[in-house]
Amino acid sequence: MPIGLGQASGGWTESSAALRILYAGIRNSEGLLTDDSFTQTNPPAVATNVSTKVDTTINGVLSGSVAFTRPDVGSDFIGGAGSEDNQILMAGIPSQAIGFKALGVFINTAVGNAYENTPGVASGKGPYMSQMGTYGNQLYETSLIGDSVHGDPVAGAAITYYTGVGLIASRNGYLTPLLQLNAAGTGIDTCDDQSVSAESFVAGNDEMSTLIGIVKMPPDATQSEVVYDQRI
Secondary structure, three states, rough: OOOOOOOOOOOOOOOOOOEEEEEOOOEEEEEEEEEHHHHOOOOOOOOOOOOOOOOOOOOOOOOEEEEEEEOOOOEHHHHOOOOHHHHHEEEEEEEOOOOOOOEEEEEEOOOOOOOOOOHHHHOOOEEEOOOOOOEEEOOOOOEOOOOOOOOOOOOOOOOOOOOEEEEEEEEOOEEEEEEEEEOOOOEEEOOOOOEEHHHHHHOOOOOOOOOOEEEEEEEOOOOEEEEEEEEE
């Protein structure tokens, strides 16, 4: 179903940004972008079961992706989830493993878009939404990139977004649901697994992810965004 009532031209979704701010929390630009915020491939860490919502031709952190502290780079740096190599290096240093945390969701794509100004490149800043608000986001995982904690559902399974379910950051730094029904539809399993979640992978333990938001409206054939109240 479409969000809200009435009709519109579609202009609000026909934007170069994947993140649509419905009710704003805090626009936060504190911190410098890491170098790989402009160069990472997409997806950056797990290149199997790639989301159908990601433009793989664009490098750098994307609008709608999750902003993280990046202790591997230094104090007061923010960036994406990093490459698999970055994540493995952080996992091997305890002080970095506990300091790698989700902060919010990037408003813009860091490298900018064709025929637009590129303030991110010029300033080294990447504004992100932190602390509450309501958003529509067109960038999210569409298949499990790894197994759920108990192996059902498994990597490659199509993801269903349910109203009221929490959202966490995948290893690629894209939104993914915290919970899924098992294959039989008779039970609930957590997807906060080291093979799925960036924070759990780096920490070396399942169920370590920061809760980013709560789904209010799942995407469907009419509504391409996942709409959520942010909780981070």
